[in-house]
Amino acid sequence: MEPILAPESIDLIALAPVIVLSVFAMMVLVLDLWGGRNKTLLVFISLVGLLMTAISAFAKHPLPAYSFNDSYIVDHLSLFFICIFTLSSALTILLSVEYNEREDIRAGEYYALILFCTVGMILLASSTDMIMIFLGIEIVSICLYVLTGIRRNDHRSNEAALKYFLLGAFATGFLLYGMTLVYGSTGSTNLFKIAEFIQNPSAQSNPLLLMGLVLLIIGLGFKVASAPFHMWAPDVYQGAPTPVTAFMAVGPKAAAFAAFFRVFAEAFPEMSPSWETLLSIIAVLSMFVGNLGAIMQTNIKRMLAFSSISHAGYILIAIIAKSSLGSSALLFYMLSYTFMTFGAFGIVIILGRKGEENLEIENYSGLAYKHPIIALSMTIFLLSLGGLPPFAGFVAKFYIFSAAIQEGLLTLVIIAVLNSAISFYYYLKVVVFMYMKESEAEFKISLTPMTLFVILIGVIGTINLGIFPNTIIALASH
Amino acid sequence: MELLIFYPLAGFCVVLALGVVLNNSPVGSAISLIGMMLGLAGIFVLQQAHFLAILQIIIYAGAIMVLFMFVIMLLNLKEGDDTGWIARERNLLLSVLTGLLAVGILYKISGILFTAEMDTPAILPDSFGTVATIGETLFTDFVLPFEVASILLLAAMVGAVVLAKTKLD
Amino acid sequence: MDWITEILNVTWNFIVLFLNENIPLVVGSVKAVIIAVAIMSVVPALVWLERRLMGRFQVRLGPNRVGPFGLGQPMADTVKLLFKESIIQSSADKFLFHLAPAVVVITAIAAFAVIPFGEPFEVFGQTIEMWGANVNSGILFVFAISGMGIYGMVLAGLSSNNKYSLMGGLRSSAQMISYELTLGLSALSIILLTGSLSLVDMVRAQETYPFILVQPLAFLLFFIAGIAETNRAPFDLPEAEQELVAGFHTEYTGMKFAMFFMGEYINMVTMSALVTLLFLGGWNAYGLPVWPIVSFAVKVFFLLCVFIWLRSTFPRIRYDRLMTFGWKILLPLCLLNLMVTSTVKVIWFP
Numbered sequence: 001m002e003p004i005l006a007p008e009s010i011d012l013i014a015l016a017p018v019i020v021l022s023v024f025a026m027m028v029l030v031l032d033l034w035g036g037r038n039k040t041l042l043v044f045i046s047l048v049g050l051l052m053t054a055i056s057a058f059a060k061h062p063l064p065a066y067s068f069n070d071s072y073i074v075d076h077l078s079l080f081f082i083c084i085f086t087l088s089s090a091l092t093i094l095l096s097v098e099y100n101e102r103e104d105i106r107a108g109e110y111y112a113l114i115l116f117c118t119v120g121m122i123l124l125a126s127s128t129d130m131i132m133i134f135l136g137i138e139i140v141s142i143c144l145y146v147l148t149g150i151r152r153n154d155h156r157s158n159e160a161a162l163k164y165f166l167l168g169a170f171a172t173g174f175l176l177y178g179m180t181l182v183y184g185s186t187g188s189t190n191l192f193k194i195a196e197f198i199q200n201p202s203a204q205s206n207p208l209l210l211m212g213l214v215l216l217i218i219g220l221g222f223k224v225a226s227a228p229f230h231m232w233a234p235d236v237y238q239g240a241p242t243p244v245t246a247f248m249a250v251g252p253k254a255a256a257f258a259a260f261f262r263v264f265a266e267a268f269p270e271m272s273p274s275w276e277t278l279l280s281i282i283a284v285l286s287m288f289v290g291n292l293g294a295i296m297q298t299n300i301k302r303m304l305a306f307s308s309i310s311h312a313g314y315i316l317i318a319i320i321a322k323s324s325l326g327s328s329a330l331l332f333y334m335l336s337y338t339f340m341t342f343g344a345f346g347i348v349i350i351l352g353r354k355g356e357e358n359l360e361i362e363n364y365s366g367l368a369y370k371h372p373i374i375a376l377s378m379t380i381f382l383l384s385l386g387g388l389p390p391f392a393g394f395v396a397k398f399y400i401f402s403a404a405i406q407e408g409l410l411t412l413v414i415i416a417v418l419n420s421a422i423s424f425y426y427y428l429k430v431v432v433f434m435y436m437k438e439s440e441a442e443f444k445i446s447l448t449p450m451t452l453f454v455i456l457i458g459v460i461g462t463i464n465l466g467i468f469p470n471t472i473i474a475l476a477s478h
Numbered sequence: 479m480e481l482l483i484f485y486p487l488a489g490f491c492v493v494l495a496l497g498v499v500l501n502n503s504p505v506g507s508a509i510s511l512i513g514m515m516l517g518l519a520g521i522f523v524l525q526q527a528h529f530l531a532i533l534q535i536i537i538y539a540g541a542i543m544v545l546f547m548f549v550i551m552l553l554n555l556k557e558g559d560d561t562g563w564i565a566r567e568r569n570l571l572l573s574v575l576t577g578l579l580a581v582g583i584l585y586k587i588s589g590i591l592f593t594a595e596m597d598t599p600a601i602l603p604d605s606f607g608t609v610a611t612i613g614e615t616l617f618t619d620f621v622l623p624f625e626v627a628s629i630l631l632l633a634a635m636v637g638a639v640v641l642a643k644t645k646l647d
Numbered sequence: 648m649d650w651i652t653e654i655l656n657v658t659w660n661f662i663v664l665f666l667n668e669n670i671p672l673v674v675g676s677v678k679a680v681i682i683a684v685a686i687m688s689v690v691p692a693l694v695w696l697e698r699r700l701m702g703r704f705q706v707r708l709g710p711n712r713v714g715p716f717g718l719g720q721p722m723a724d725t726v727k728l729l730f731k732e733s734i735i736q737s738s739a740d741k742f743l744f745h746l747a748p749a750v751v752v753i754t755a756i757a758a759f760a761v762i763p764f765g766e767p768f769e770v771f772g773q774t775i776e777m778w779g780a781n782v783n784s785g786i787l788f789v790f791a792i793s794g795m796g797i798y799g800m801v802l803a804g805l806s807s808n809n810k811y812s813l814m815g816g817l818r819s820s821a822q823m824i825s826y827e828l829t830l831g832l833s834a835l836s837i838i839l840l841t842g843s844l845s846l847v848d849m850v851r852a853q854e855t856y857p858f859i860l861v862q863p864l865a866f867l868l869f870f871i872a873g874i875a876e877t878n879r880a881p882f883d884l885p886e887a888e889q890e891l892v893a894g895f896h897t898e899y900t901g902m903k904f905a906m907f908f909m910g911e912y913i914n915m916v917t918m919s920a921l922v923t924l925l926f927l928g929g930w931n932a933y934g935l936p937v938w939p940i941v942s943f944a945v946k947v948f949f950l951l952c953v954f955i956w957l958r959s960t961f962p963r964i965r966y967d968r969l970m971t972f973g974w975k976i977l978l979p980l981c982l983l984n985l986m987v988t989s990t991v992k993v994i995w996f997p
Contacts, residue, residue: 010621022629029636068622109640116633123626135626139633146637161641208586211579505743505805512798532787540794544820547801551817609784609844 011067014074016056017082017122024049025115032108039100039108046093046111050118054086057122070192071129080331080476081125081258084338088251089118091342091454095243098448099349103241105150114247117143121255128266130179130189133259137175137223140252141168147247148240160239167222167232175219181212191267198270213275216263217282223256226312227285234293237305242352245301246345249308254334257315261330265322272322279320280412286313287419294426300348300359303426304341307385310423311337317412318400325403328477332399335472336384336392336465343458344381346451347374353444361430366439374445375434377459382427384462387420392465399473484524491517508546515539529609679760686759690912691721697955704959731901736808739898743806748903751799751910758792759913761785762920763847765930765939784844786834789921790827793876797823799910800895807898815894818884818966822875825973826882829872832981833865836988837925850929857928864984866926868977873918875973877911879954881961884969919950 012019027049028042035041057079064075092114100110120139127133145168149161183189185208186197197203222229237245264275290310297303318330351367352358368375384391397420401413465472494517497510515538522531616624666673695710695718702709713719735744763785797820804816838844840861841852852858859866875882884894891897896907923929923946930939937945964972 015622018626026632069619072622107640109636112636113633113640116629116636119629120633129623131620131623132626135623135630139626139630142630142634142637146640149641152641207582211582503740505740505802509743509746509802516795529784529787532784532791535791536787536794540791540797541824544794544797544801544824547798547805548817548820551801551805551813 011060011065011072014060014065014067014072016059017053018119020056021049021053021115021119021122024052025112025119028115029109029112032112035108037106039097039111042108042111043093043097046115047090049115050086050090050093053118053122054083057082066128069129070190071127071132073126073128076475077258077261077327077331078122078126081254081334082122084254084331084334085118085121085125085251088247088254088338088342089114091338091457092243092247092251094450094454095246095342095346095349096241097450098446099241099243099451102354102446103151105241107150110147110150113143113147117147117247117252121251124255125258125262127259128191128262130183130191130263133263134176134179137256137259138172140255141172141223144168144244144248144252147244148236150244151241154239156239157241158239160236164232164236171219171222171229174215174222178212178215178217178219181208181215185209185212191262194267195269198268204271204274210274213268213271214278217275217278220256220260220263221282224253224260224312224315225309226282226316227287227289227309228282230286230289230309230312233309234297234302234305237308238299238301242301242345242349245304246342249304249341249345250334250338253308253312254338257319257330257334260316261319261322261327264319265327269322276320279316280409283313283316283320283412284415286310286316287416288313291419291422291426294423297426298360298362300361300364300430303361303430304344304348307423307426308341310419311385313419314397314400314416317404317409317416320409320412321400321403321407323403323407324477325406326400328473329396329399329403331476332465332469332473333396335476336396336462339458339461339465340381340384340391340393343377343455343462344385346455346458347378347381350374350445350447350451350455361433364430365433365437367434370439371445374455377455378434379431380459380462382430384466386424386427388424390463390466392462392469395466395469399469484521487517487520487524491521504550505547508543508550511546512539512543515543526606529612682759683756686756686913686916687909689916690909691725693912693915693951694724694908695721696951697958700952700955701959704956725905728902728905733901733903734898736898738808740806740808743802744898745903747799747803747806748899748906748910749799750802751796752906752913754792754796754799755910755913755917758789758796758917759920761788761846762917762924763850763929764920764943785846786838786844786849786921786925789846789917790831790834793914793917794823794827796910796914799907803899803907804895807895809898811892811897812895815891815897818891819878819895822878822882822884822969822973825970826872826875826977829868829973829977829981830876832978832985833868833872834925836862836865836985839985839988839992846924846929850924850931853928854931857926857931857933859926862926862984862988864980865988866922868981868984869925870922872973872977873922874954874957875969877914877918877954879911879915880958881964882969883963884966915951915954916947919947919954922950923947 024045028045031045032039032042057074060074063079064073066073093111096105096110096114100106117140120136120143123132124136124140127136145161145165148164149157151157179189182194185206186194186203188194188197203209218229222232225233237248240248264272264279268275287310290306290308290313294303294306294310297306315330315333318326318333320326321329348359351363364378367378380391384393387393387397397416401416404413404416491514494510494514498507498514501507501510515534519531519534519539522528522534698720699709699717710717710720713723735741800819800823801816804812804814804819807813837849837858840858841849843849843852878884896904899907920943923943927946927950930943932939932942935942
């Protein structure tokens with residue numbers, strides 16, 4: 001029997017980050033057998049693995065490199081996203097160490113699942129084939145379902161996991177059906193081949209293809225928690241362990257946006273009139289639902305959940321803009337969003353107590369008098385999330401808006417600016433509680449070193465990106 | 479001759495597919511679904527895809543549906559239990575939406591039926607649908623999705639164990 | 648009267664013409680009927696054999712009154728079962744209750760369709776093959792169809808509306824799913840050796856030596872899993888009478904009850920035939936001057952006797968032990984065997 005010939009396109013160097021991270025994830029899984037209760041080794045290995053992944057991502061030259069029959073791509077977009085993913089996963093793991101101890105989460109699989117989830121995100125950002133995108137989304141989603149429900153003795157965690165799982169599975173069904181219809185009407189799952197096929201104007205008016213596009217938008221829209229498909233987000237964000245919530249708000253969301261960008265900007269640029277309108281409606285709805293919903297929340301995690309819905313709206317504008325400026329705006333936004341979100345959630349963890357308590361906004365009153373530095377960092381994160389000038393959030397929003405204006409999306413930009421103004425109401429509400437109310441109870445803050453380290457990274461990142469955005473913008477705009 | 483088998487088989491599939499939706503006991507729906515999948519396997523055989531047909535039976539009709547039956551058995555649903563099984567059928571919005579989708583697809587298919595030339599079957603190579611061909615494609619063109627699927631399964635398995643095991647150390 | 652002759656003539660001509668043009672179809676149908684009848688008539692004989700042998704094993708006589716050596720006993724039993732009243736309790740789901748035994752028997756017979764028992768030979772210019780159908784992935788077909796057989800038990804358990812039946816159905820399906828893995832994985836090493844999924848090719852690959860010599864572990868695993876798949880003692884937990892009365896067929900009476908047993912015995916024959924084909928060289932006689940089909944039949948008969956022997960030797964295993972045994976011992980051994988086989992094949996016989 002002669003050996004089966006491997007096609008030239010099998011390129012393991014291009015795939016290096018995926019392989020490295022998978023190996024490390026399995027290593028964590030196996031090492032957990034001997035570690036007992038002490039998870040320090042697992043944390044260390046996971047962090048090393050993430051670092052190695054980020055380094056190995058740069059092994060491929062020159063860019064862009066296509067491999068596996070054009071179903072896997074290494075380009076600047078995917079490299080930048082891999083950096084965001086590894087950063088967010090590393091920050092999540094750092095946040096988790098002390099949190100898990102406090103909340104009695106003893107499953108060592110926790111870290112392995114985060115790594116597997118990261119593998120899925122990397123695949124999502126670098127795949128140019130719908131089969132691969134689907135697999136990536138499924139890896140990410142399944143890991144998240146489990147991570148959400150990992151506090152098994154907590155009702156809210158169970159409820160959140162079940163809700164997330166049921167709705168997520170349903171959304172996956174939509175996504176898959178959409179992919180099937182697109183495949184059926186274009187004859188390929190490869191994004192480049194689809195783009196080629198669509199050059200033909202008669203192919204564009206195929207109703208099955210349009211139906212497929214709508215279903216794709218629904219499926220992906222669910223995964224990024226945009227407005228008509230956002231129902232799961234507040235409950236899941238509240239029920240999940242706080243580090244996982246932070247992770248969910250950043251990593252998987254960024255990955256889903258990467259897939260969004262790949263599918264719509266690379267496969268269907270010719271059909272932009274048909275999906276632009278739909279995405280604009282979703283973006284506007286997300287901004288309004290997110291911002292108006294956040295105003296009414298009293299729980300800080302729910303508030304941040306709604307705020308993340310509204311941010312999904314802003315980011316969608318970058319995708320609608322779809323120019324190279326749009327893609328770099330997307331990248332910059334995701335990076336600055338990573339810093340702000342992890343910082344904010346880090347403070348939520350510090351102030352929280354065992355059993356996920358102390359999460360009402362009222363509990364923050366008078367924080368500034370007892371712990372001025374923490375209150376100050378929280379203020380920085382919230383103002384940056386709102387988009388106030390010296391911080392990263394402002395530059396990111398500015399960048400997206402200018403990309404949109406360049407494409408002539410003036411109405412969208414006006415709505416977005418209006419929404420930013422609305423969002424200040426609830427961001428400032430927390431600040432007001434911290435600075436202008438008397439504290440009712442003693443603060444029992446567990447100033448744990450790793451969480452503080454994450455907050456420090458968050459502060460530095462937020463301010464640095466806000467004041468000196470040029471290096472990152474230069475990197476992002478390749 | 480082929481059509482003589484195809485039409486009854488296809489009719490069988492459609493009837494059972496309707497049976498899945500219209501049946502008001504979960505067991506009945508599940509049985510219809512199994513029958514539908516077997517019919518589909520028969521159609522695959524007609525299309526010379528023997529291996530696919532057998533996989534369809536083993537994986538869908540065999541493995542997946544057994545799990546469905548397991549769930550039904552463990553829940554032990556009876557007719558008349560208020561389980562929401564009936565309520566689902568009366569959701570107007572969903573009915574209209576799926577109906578529209580079905581009509582749209584039927585319309586599209588009828589368009590193909592009337593324009594395409596039906597009596598020129600594609601000439602298939604001898605190796606079509608054999609295990610060797612499928613295996614070769616799977617390990618060359620689709621090697622990446624194949625391997626990635628194993629990561630997905632591993633993650634899912636680990637997740638299931640984490641959520642379900644009785645005692646955490 | 649002329650018109651009657653006319654019609655008869657035309658019909659006769661049509662039939663002759665049809666038969667001439669469709670010889671493969673006719674041969675196939677005849678073969679199907681022969682196989683189905685043969686396999687069903689083996690069942691009473693097997694029941695007799697089992698009862699006689701069990702009697703000997705337990706130092707008693709077994710049935711010996713009806714006919715010589717008690718050979719009339721299965722007949723008498725069949726007649727009795729046919730005339731028994733078929734009771735369906737009012738709370739049962741009628742349709743599923745009737746469907747369940749049918750599924751068991753149909754799948755059992757269908758699985759036998761792809762079992763070959765000899766090389767093809769020529770009669771009247773026609774090549775007659777000694778198998779019902781040569782599906783190019785025959786072994787997968789057997790697994791697929793026997794997987795369908797689970798539904799018979801599941802449905803019986805569900806539709807009876809009886810907690811013992813339900814428990815029996817649950818147990819049997821769980822057991823069969825678990826052991827199917829072992830069955831498939833141990834067969835996979837044989838597939839690796841022959842490079843084909845066709846049962847005929849597998850037998851042809853064993854012309855010089857049977858695979859049991861190179862794959863003793865796989866043989867053992869396959870046989871154990873096969874016993875569990877057919878729900879035979881010591882793995883007959885679905886019917887453990889101390890705990891479950893009679894498992895999933897508690898509520899069945901008369902012929903429907905008998906059909907479950909028919910299914911079980913046919914599965915036993917299929918499993919013995921599979922073991923023969925995969926590990927014992929099928930119809931290859933290795934130099935002994937016997938017809939291929941006799942060689943095949945003798946091997947199957949021997950295995951059937953082993954089945955009965957095991958039943959009278961081992962006590963029933965406990966349910967959790969059964970699952971532990973399947974998942975923690977058999978499955979890893981299978982994987983190990985598969986790994987060694989493929990490594991050896993790749994390194995020494997590329």
